[in-house]
Amino acid sequence: MLHLSFYPFPELESARLFLRRLKPSDSSMVYALRSNPQNMKYLPRPLLKNLGQAEDLIALMNKKIDNNTDINWAVVEKKSAKAIGFMGLYRSKPEHYSTELGYMLLPEFQNQGYTSEAVHKILEFAFKKIHFHRVEAIIDPLNDASKRVLEKNNFKREGLLRQNEFFGGRFWDSEVYSILDFEFELTK
Ligand SMILES: CC(C)(COP(=O)(O)OP(=O)(O)OC[C@H]1O[C@@H](n2cnc3c(N)ncnc32)[C@H](O)[C@@H]1OP(=O)(O)O)[C@@H](O)C(=O)NCCC(=O)NCCS
Structure with missing residues (x-):
């Protein structure tokens, strides 16, 4: 069984970005992302209705960090010092190193x-610091931008789950991608 530990919080840095813990003042960024129907087009999740819900979501994400369950980072653009998004690892299964x-x-x-x-930085953390064996990504097959992000990071497409989610009055397909620890080495 893998031991998950996110303490002290692992801040990450790349050429143009800082990745840090989300804070309550990030709620306007989280709200802007999760309330925008265009941005949520490929995500079978309800739109946020107010800033309070964004604050609750941040609190939930941070609680999971404190419980060493899952981890999310705010992404900060170095040149503007603005929080421009969030990303992370969730639905972790330490018993499967996944x-x-x-x-x-x-x-x-x-x-x-x-x-x-x-x-790339998050994968480096997942494989080198935590020692996950597998990182999955489950996307809408129509989400071409997301597909490109995965391809550029050496993820492999595994297959299509047909109409496996019901949301907003319809069934949604899911495409499954993954990268294994030894494949990350090849991305350098
Ligand atoms: C998916 C998402 C995070 C990508 O972020 P990003 O910072 O733009 O990603 P990158 O710039 O690293 O890469 C995007 C790639 O997709 C390509 N792309 C963008 N829109 C595209 C489209 N409609 N069709 C094909 N390719 C597209 C870009 O050209 C780029 O590829 P390139 O570098 O080869 O030119 C962003 O589009 C987003 O937040 N979408 C809404 C939320 C979402 O869908 N999240 C993913 C859930 S699985």
Whole structure:
């Protein structure tokens, strides 16, 4: 069984980004992301209705860090010092050395390679510090930007789960991707 420990909080840094713990003042960023129907188009999750719900979500994410269950980071653009998104590892299964990657970036910061850059650092943390064996990503098959992020980080497509989720009055397909620890070495 893998031992998960997120204390002290692991701050990460890449060429253009800092990844730090989310704080209550990030609620406007989280709300902007999770209340925007365009940004949530491929995520079968309810839209947030107010800032209070964003604060609750941040508190929940931080509680999971404190409980060493899952971890999320706020992504900060170095040049503007702005929090531009959040991403992390969740639905971790330490008994299987396995976890799942999730990410969201504000629309005005997309398509500059930021998510791919941050994901590389998160994978390095997952494989080198925590010693996960497998990181999964489960995406909507129509989410081409997300697919590109995974391809650029050497994830392999495993297959399609047909209509495995029911949300918003319809069934959604899921595409499963993964990367294993020894495949991360090949991304350098
Ligand atoms: C998915 C997401 C996080 C990607 O963030 P990002 O910072 O723009 O990602 P990157 O810039 O690192 O890479 C995006 C790639 O997708 C490509 N892309 C963007 N939109 C695309 C589209 N509609 N069709 C095909 N490719 C697309 C970009 O050109 C880029 O590829 P390239 O570097 O080869 O040119 C962002 O689009 C987002 O937050 N989406 C909404 C939330 C979401 O869907 N999250 C993922 C849930 S699984």
